[in-house]
Amino acid sequence: MQTTQDKHKMLAIRLENVRFRWPGAESETLHIPHFSMSQGERVFISGPSGCGKSTLLGLIAGILVPTEGDVLVQGCALDSLGSAGRDRFRGDHIGFIFQQFNLVPYLSVVENVLIPCRFSQRRLKQAKEQGKNLKDVVKMLLQRLDLEETLWSKPVRTLSIGQQQRVACARALIGQPELIIADEPTSALDSDRRVAFLHLLLEECISQGTALLFVSHDEVLAEAFPRTVRMQDINKIERGES
Amino acid sequence: MGHFGYLWQLACKSAWNRRGTLLLIVFSIALSTTLLLGIEKLRSQVRENFVQAVSGLDLVVGARGSTLQLVLYAVFHLGSATNNMGYDQAQAISQKPQVAFSIPISLGDTHRDFPVVATNDTFYTRYHYSQGKSLRMAAGKKNKELLDVVLGAEVAKSLGYSLGTKIILSHGQGGNAQSEHKATPFTVSGILAPTGTPVDRSLYISLAAMEAIHLSWQNGIPQNVEMDAETMAKLEPRAITALLVGLKKRSQVFALQREINEQEGEPLTAVLPGVAMNQIWDMVNVGERALFAISALVTVVGLVGLVASILAGLGERRRELAILRSAGASPWDILWLMAMEGLLLVVGGTACGLLVLYGLLALCAPFLAEHYGIYLTLAAPGSGEWLLLLGICLAGFLASLLPAYKAYRLSLSDGLTVSL
Numbered sequence: 001m002q003t004t005q006d007k008h009k010m011l012a013i014r015l016e017n018v019r020f021r022w023p024g025a026e027s028e029t030l031h032i033p034h035f036s037m038s039q040g041e042r043v044f045i046s047g048p049s050g051c052g053k054s055t056l057l058g059l060i061a062g063i064l065v066p067t068e069g070d071v072l073v074q075g076c077a078l079d080s081l082g083s084a085g086r087d088r089f090r091g092d093h094i095g096f097i098f099q100q101f102n103l104v105p106y107l108s109v110v111e112n113v114l115i116p117c118r119f120s121q122r123r124l125k126q127a128k129e130q131g132k133n134l135k136d137v138v139k140m141l142l143q144r145l146d147l148e149e150t151l152w153s154k155p156v157r158t159l160s161i162g163q164q165q166r167v168a169c170a171r172a173l174i175g176q177p178e179l180i181i182a183d184e185p186t187s188a189l190d191s192d193r194r195v196a197f198l199h200l201l202l203e204e205c206i207s208q209g210t211a212l213l214f215v216s217h218d219e220v221l222a223e224a225f226p227r228t229v230r231m232q233d234i235n236k237i238e239r240g241e242s
Numbered sequence: 243m244g245h246f247g248y249l250w251q252l253a254c255k256s257a258w259n260r261r262g263t264l265l266l267i268v269f270s271i272a273l274s275t276t277l278l279l280g281i282e283k284l285r286s287q288v289r290e291n292f293v294q295a296v297s298g299l300d301l302v303v304g305a306r307g308s309t310l311q312l313v314l315y316a317v318f319h320l321g322s323a324t325n326n327m328g329y330d331q332a333q334a335i336s337q338k339p340q341v342a343f344s345i346p347i348s349l350g351d352t353h354r355d356f357p358v359v360a361t362n363d364t365f366y367t368r369y370h371y372s373q374g375k376s377l378r379m380a381a382g383k384k385n386k387e388l389l390d391v392v393l394g395a396e397v398a399k400s401l402g403y404s405l406g407t408k409i410i411l412s413h414g415q416g417g418n419a420q421s422e423h424k425a426t427p428f429t430v431s432g433i434l435a436p437t438g439t440p441v442d443r444s445l446y447i448s449l450a451a452m453e454a455i456h457l458s459w460q461n462g463i464p465q466n467v468e469m470d471a472e473t474m475a476k477l478e479p480r481a482i483t484a485l486l487v488g489l490k491k492r493s494q495v496f497a498l499q500r501e502i503n504e505q506e507g508e509p510l511t512a513v514l515p516g517v518a519m520n521q522i523w524d525m526v527n528v529g530e531r532a533l534f535a536i537s538a539l540v541t542v543v544g545l546v547g548l549v550a551s552i553l554a555g556l557g558e559r560r561r562e563l564a565i566l567r568s569a570g571a572s573p574w575d576i577l578w579l580m581a582m583e584g585l586l587l588v589v590g591g592t593a594c595g596l597l598v599l600y601g602l603l604a605l606c607a608p609f610l611a612e613h614y615g616i617y618l619t620l621a622a623p624g625s626g627e628w629l630l631l632l633g634i635c636l637a638g639f640l641a642s643l644l645p646a647y648k649a650y651r652l653s654l655s656d657g658l659t660v661s662l
Contacts, residue, residue, distance in 0.1 A: 061568070063657035084572055091570015096658065098568075101561045106259030107252075118248045119570035171569075183658075 010075040012179050012211035013037040013060055018069035020055055028067070030055045031236045035229070039178065042205060042212040044222045047231025053215050056231075057181055060213070061094060062086030074178050091120035095172030095180040095210075097201075100188040102168035103156040110152055113138050113170045116177070123175025130176070141170045145200055162193050166200065173204050179211045186216065198224055249575060252566075253582035260555060267544075267551050268591045274544035275595025275634055278537040279627055280602065285530055286626070287618050289523065292318070295439040296515035298370025300495050303327070303335060303502055304484040306509035313518040316347055316484035318440050319357040323349065326481035331508050335485055338501075340494045343368040345486040348452050348479060351411045351423070356397050358411050358445045360452030360479075366392075368488060371439045381405055382432035388451050390431035396442035396611060398433045405430055411445075411455065426455045438617040453477040487512075541634060545641045548587055552580065552645040560656055563649060568658050577643075577650040584642020585635070592634050596623070 013036060020030040030052045037043050047053055058064035059071050062078045063086075071078045074093050078086055095116065103112045117124040117134065124134075131137040142152065145166040151159060159167065165185055172180045182201065186194040198214075198221055205212045214225065222228045257264055295317055296302075304312040305325035314321040329346070336344040345368065348360035366377055366384045382405045385392055391411075393403060403409065407430045413421040428447065436442055454477055489495055495514060502512035563576050571579075600620060607618040623631065 058657050061658055063567070084574075087567075087570055087572040087575075090568070094568075096565075096568035098565075098658070102565065104252075104562045104565055106255045115566065116569040119245075119566075119575075 010039060011036045011072070012039050012041060012074065013213070014070075014072040014075075015059070016070045016072075018059065018066045018071060020052075020059060020064065021067045028237055030059070032056070032069075032234050033236060035234050037179075037211055037213065040205075040209045040211050041227065042202065042225050043214065044225035044228040045213065045215045045231055046217060046219055046222060046228060048217060051231040052235045052237070053231055054183075056235075057183055057213075057215065060179075060181065061096075062090050088120070091116060092122040093178050095174075095177040097165065097168045097172045097180065097182040097185040099184040100161060100164070102171075103159075103164055105155075105157055107156070108153065109142070109147070109156060109159070109167055110135070110138050112156060112167055113141065113174055115171060117175055120175065123177065125175075127175040138170070138174065141174060142167070144204065145170050161188050162197065165189065165197060169197075169201055169204070173208060173210070176208055177210065179213065180205060182212065182214045184216055185214075186218065186221065194218070194221065195224075245575075246578070249579050250582055253579055253586055256559075256562075256579075257583050257586055263551055263555070264587060267548050267587055268594060270547050271541075271544045271588055271591025271634075271638070272594035272598055274537070274541040275592045275631070276599045276602065278534075278541050278634070279595065279599050279623070279630060281533050281537050282627060282630060283599070283603070283618070284616070285533075286624075288616055289519075291438065291617050292519055292522070293516075294372040294437075295441075296519065297373055298368075298488060299486050299515050300489040300492060301487040301499060301502075301512045302484055302515055302518075303332070303487060303510055303512045306511045309511055309513040310518050310521050312484060312511055313513055313515050314522075315349065316486070317515060319349065319359075319444065324483065326483060327485070327510060328508055329479045329482050331510060332482055332485040335487065335502065338498065340489050340491070340498050341487055342490045343488045345369060346449060346479075346482045347484045347486060348449060348482040350483070351413060351452070351455075353397075353409055353411050353445050354401060356394075356401075356443055356445055358391075358447060358452075360447050360449045360482075362449055365446065369441070369486070370488075371437050371441070375437070377437065377441065378435040380433050380435040382430070385431050385446070385448055385451070387429070387431070388448065388454060389426060389428045390447070390451075391428040392432040392434060392446040393430055394434055394442040394444045394446075395436035397445055398430075403430055403433075405433070409445075411447075413456075423455045426451075438619070442611075442617075449479050449482070450477045453479050541637075544591070545588070545634075545638050548584060548591075548638060549641050549644055552584060552587075552642060553648065556580075556645060556649055556652065559649075560652055563653050564656055564658050567653055567656075573650045573653050576653040577646045580646035580649045581639065581642050584646065585639045588635050588638025588642070591638070592631050596631070 015032050015035040017034070018030065018032045019028055021028045045053065055064065059066055060073060062073070062081070065079055073089070076089065078089065081089055104115065107115070114134070117127050127137050128134055131140060147163060147166055147170070151163060156164065156167070165188070168185070185201070186197055189197060202212070202224060296313070299317070302313050302316050304316060305327045307324050311321055312324050315324050332344070332346050335341065343364055345361055345365045349357060351358040363384065369377055380395060391409065397403070408427045409430065410427055411423045413423060434441060457477070489498065499512040499514065502510050566576065603618050603620055607620070610616045610618060
């Protein structure tokens, strides 16, 4: 692992000749000859639905295993870890923001933010190093994401979608994971809030030095990213019939 | 906080969040637990009641007839009357060298539906119940005067009698003013402390008194016979219902039994009460097992409800499970989370069931004692009951592995993307 890290100066993500076929499916869903992202890089991935975005994210998250090829996250080859190892690796190194319903309904705002620290010792340790105590770190994070203190004790289902997404954002950021994967995080928001949310997220990623893989079909948002990748360009699967 | 500790916390919070639905499941498991344990409790208590009443006796001797009927009638005052045995026969048995003590019993009269037992002083000194406990007076003393009566605890309590109360006994089963022993009112001289045996539901008079009140009766019709008290006190019965016998050495019981059963003269039956008890258990066994099977089935229905409700809730929880997965939870964590929920519900349900059971027992105990002579003790659950509780919990846990496995499979196939 050490040698791999040296050779590629530890890329945040590196895919080499990755092919993926769902079990029982006749044709491949994904064929990515090469894709990589550096540490702290912010990449916008666009593409219509059904172009393999979810599959790509599943591979990077270690939920799916490529039929062929290598997926390396933080220089670590995921298929060398085993499924339990991949789950732990995901908790340690990756933060997620989903499209909507990001929060566990029966946990408070603070508890929702702390979920990764409960599954990952590494995230817990790194979060504790960021402030006096864990609670303090969560509070600072929530304040930076414009979530007033009056909201923290409310049941999460009473929060607006925008507020929920910002809580999810705090959860993805806590404990300083090296990579954040945001899967259409703005599509449930109205247009002026989208830009505001995106800027908050980008600001935090830049200040923490976190790499951000932002998936959206909303091309307007791409302007805020130094690099945009079209899914169609990296996925070499022929889509003749559809 | 350990990893499992956090999963427990999640399981508890999640269950609490859906408490509306889950409370019904807890309720149904609680009810089935109450039923299962209640039937088991009632069964074991009834048996214990019976066993306790005869625990100090080695033989019950009476006129030849059904052994079961003899024990039931002589000791428990249940069932139909047996024939009498001669008092001289009883005395002959009392004199036998193996016999430590013998208690003559004469039955037949009642007072307000409680049986009246004529016996002698040996009863108060030598009758033992419940592994060697002796009778104790709660108030007053044993009958000294001819027309003194000693009450069992339950009789005194339910009829509200106290020392000095005058009572009239009824001939036979009573219920008819004609058949009352009006000429011979008895005075309550003592009240026995509760024993949890049929003793509590009986009235005790002397054998002489039993003779005296029947002297004046001819062919079931009261006659006027004048007799002075001194003569009456010396009256001896011609016949008694049964003789309860305790031996010096228990090992001699079979020899003496054979001796009595085979002796010449008036045909007698000597019964080991324990053997008669076993005959009763054999008879009621089928019924007991049927009851147990029914209550076990009710428990199964409760557990099916548990599985169904967890399965039904699974759909709306897929999103939440995907969030946990994204934060590093493994599919095994998801399986545990669901299994813990099942365990939580079934343990909560059985605990509630136990509480309901003991509440019901406390409420119903006086009623059961008064009307059925079943004495329930509010003892902590015995090992059999704990085993049943453990069995229910284990079954519930195993049953909840089904939805847990479903969740495990779902979290594998859903991954992080749940299409809703």
